[in-house]
Amino acid sequence: MATEIPLWAPDITDAEIQSVGDALRSGQLSLGRYTHLFEHTVSQRVGRSHGVAVASGTAALHTVLVGLGVGPGDDVITSPFAFIANANAIIYTGARPVFVDIDRTSGNLDPQRVEEAITERTKVILATETFGNPTSIDALESLAQRHEVPLVEVACEAFGAVHKGRAVGSFGRASVFGFRPNKQITCAEGGMIVTDDDRLAAICRSLRDQGRPVELEPADPVHADAMLQHERLGFNYRMSELNAALGLAQMQRLDEILVRRREVACMYIDKLMEFPELVLPTIGPDTEMSWFVFAVRLSDPYGQKERDRITTGMRRHDVGAGNGFPPIHLQPFYRQHYGYARGDFPNAESIAARTIALPFFTRLDATQIELVTLTLQVMLQRESLLRPESEA
Numbered sequence: 001m002a003t004e005i006p007l008w009a010p011d012i013t014d015a016e017i018q019s020v021g022d023a024l025r026s027g028q029l030s031l032g033r034y035t036h037l038f039e040h041t042v043s044q045r046v047g048r049s050h051g052v053a054v055a056s057g058t059a060a061l062h063t064v065l066v067g068l069g070v071g072p073g074d075d076v077i078t079s080p081f082a083f084i085a086n087a088n089a090i091i092y093t094g095a096r097p098v099f100v101d102i103d104r105t106s107g108n109l110d111p112q113r114v115e116e117a118i119t120e121r122t123k124v125i126l127a128t129e130t131f132g133n134p135t136s137i138d139a140l141e142s143l144a145q146r147h148e149v150p151l152v153e154v155a156c157e158a159f160g161a162v163h164k165g166r167a168v169g170s171f172g173r174a175s176v177f178g179f180r181p182n183k184q185i186t187c188a189e190g191g192m193i194v195t196d197d198d199r200l201a202a203i204c205r206s207l208r209d210q211g212r213p214v215e216l217e218p219a220d221p222v223h224a225d226a227m228l229q230h231e232r233l234g235f236n237y238r239m240s241e242l243n244a245a246l247g248l249a250q251m252q253r254l255d256e257i258l259v260r261r262r263e264v265a266c267m268y269i270d271k272l273m274e275f276p277e278l279v280l281p282t283i284g285p286d287t288e289m290s291w292f293v294f295a296v297r298l299s300d301p302y303g304q305k306e307r308d309r310i311t312t313g314m315r316r317h318d319v320g321a322g323n324g325f326p327p328i329h330l331q332p333f334y335r336q337h338y339g340y341a342r343g344d345f346p347n348a349e350s351i352a353a354r355t356i357a358l359p360f361f362t363r364l365d366a367t368q369i370e371l372v373t374l375t376l377q378v379m380l381q382r383e384s385l386l387r388p389e390s391e392a
């Protein structure tokens with residue numbers, strides 16, 4: 001039988017199936033009890049007063065940026081080494097994404113470079129915790145406060161992480177989560193904005209629901225009238241009750257899931273630490289990582305050509321290795337419309353070219369990890385044989 005080890009897989013049990021079934025039977029399929037409970041559970045977990053659940057992480061990004069008043073003529077500082085949705089959401093508002101190069105160790109925005117890039121046009125700093133690593137988010141928060149520019153923490157990949165004793169999701173003016181099936185916990189599709197800012201939360205609630213003024217229970221006598229009022233240009237970014245019910249059941253298993261993912265990451269580290277060709281994830285002393293992916297990096301003599309051969313080779317052997325993400329500024333749309341070119345952000349380019357994401361999910365077992373690491377070892381040996389003698 002062929003061994004197929006996917007890159008990622010959601011962890012769904014009978015509890016999630018039961019919860020979604022209960023939501024279906026409840027009769028209220030949108031903006032009901034499950035959405036409120038899910039918002040409450042997530043915001044409590046990270047210590048924020050409000051949670052606003054939306055249809056995706058991208059919708060959360062767009063909503064919070066509009067809620068903060070970002071629009072045409074504004075700049076938003078962001079990382080070129082992140083999922084493309086971050087920069088796209090900035091463009092949806094009419095603002096311009098301003099990329100700043102990353103720190104080579106953490107893969108996150110380099111605070112010093114961010115500080116140098118701030119101008120009068122800078123409306124927001126959008127900082128991602130790449131692969132679940134929150135390193136420097138506190139430094140970015142302090143510099144944002146110093147410059148009086150709101151920081152939005154893009155915590156989509158880092159739910160459950162802790163940095164300097166603070167939960168990820170508690171930094172900056174607002175934080176954003178995404179709950180696709182590849183994330184630590186999933187709603188199938190979904191996202192959330194969390195914040196302590198009452199006004200921002202109210203605006204985001206309104207924006208997600210076609211700009212309606214308030215959310216009232218259907219039993220409230222003014223509900224029907226309020227539903228016909230649209231105070232601002234809103235969107236349909238509502239999360240369904242089914243998605244919220246799934247997310248709520250996952251929240252109840254969050255700690256178990258995080259522990260298991262840490263165990264899987266430790267098994268990988270044990271196996272791979274002796275591989276001289278690999279740079280393993282570096283986690284700062286004040287950081288409790290939340291493992292989103294297990295991404296390793298080829299050491300310097302290797303480049304994109306070798307990385308691509310290795311990941312393709314692994315996939316040929318039924319091991320779902322991935323290439324992380326190519327830098328946003330080199331994506332065709334960004335090259336074409338913003339004139340970016342290779343060499344603009346050397347750290348992001350160099351890290352992106354050498355990143356290998358290994359299969360990573362809660363139920364990955366020791367035998368599968370053995371198979372993944374053996375396959376990777378064979379691919380690395382093949383690369384060393386292919387290298388000319390002078391380079392070896």
Ligand SMILES: Cc1ncc(COP(=O)(O)O)c(C=O)c1O
Pocket residue numbers: 056057058059082083085086128154156157178179180190191
């Ligand atoms: C850093 C980052 N930003 C944005 C998103 C977008 O979230 P979604 O796919 O739920 O729209 C994700 C996750 O997919 C992400 O990891």
